[in-house]
Amino acid sequence: MFKNLSTGAIGIRANMTEGLALAKNSGFEGLDLNIDEANQLAQENSVQHVKDLWSEAGIAMGGWGFGVNWRGPDADYYAGLAQLPERAALAAELGCYRTTTVVGPASNDMTYQENWDFSVKRLRPIAEILKEHGHSIGLEFIGPATSRKGSKFLFAYSMDAMLGLSAAVGTGNVGLLFDTWHWYTCRSTTDDVRKLSVSDVVYVHINDAPAGIDPDDQIDNIRCLPAETGVIPLTELMQILTDLGYEGPVTPEPFSKKVASMEPADAAKATAESLDQVWENAGL
Incomplete structure (x- = not known):
């Protein structure tokens, strides 16, 4: 596992060069890749130029966004799908093989079964294209009961349900975006995490509550x-993920007003220090 920065997740707007500097100077080991910016830089310079930016900074690539609006209208979906092979090929050439998306926990328009069938139908072609280029895709479940309250139809909001959806897509390269926050709020247990295989975990978000x-x-x-309140058992979770053999990014996504109000360098440093504490507590 490595400590990974997503600038947007802590309220920072930064281009690639700025993000790499923030990650390096604040003690992160990785940074998420903006594939569209990478494509622009590659066209203006070369793919090797982009690789050199990262290698010179000594920063690993975390994850990238595949950019297909799979929940949207047919026109948007198929337009994004047509662009995906080029995006996936570039990400693979750069050496970034983990991508993610969010699956909503409820709907006002589709029953559970309709939503399931729709999600499988839309996600499978995406996963197939990604697989051709060596990528894995992590599906993020949304745990809080408050996020589905008032919706007409419930959908997959737990870790187990998302594992089921991953299996239903059926391409073998679909797993979880495992977020400690959503794990906690959907009332999963540490034993549930111990039962995972390393291929089930594509990407990790880490937060405290x-x-x-009450979780509900x-x-x-x-x-x-991370480690701000101790409500979520991050020490145990990180030890379990280590035992599973997970070697990917661990990215804070705290949605903290305090952090968002800081200057970028201070926000990155405070966030990195919170991860350092988790690593120390877990003996990593």
């Missing part, structure tokens, strides 16, 4: 930095 609030009452965009 506000203290004194937690609000999705009100979170804490």
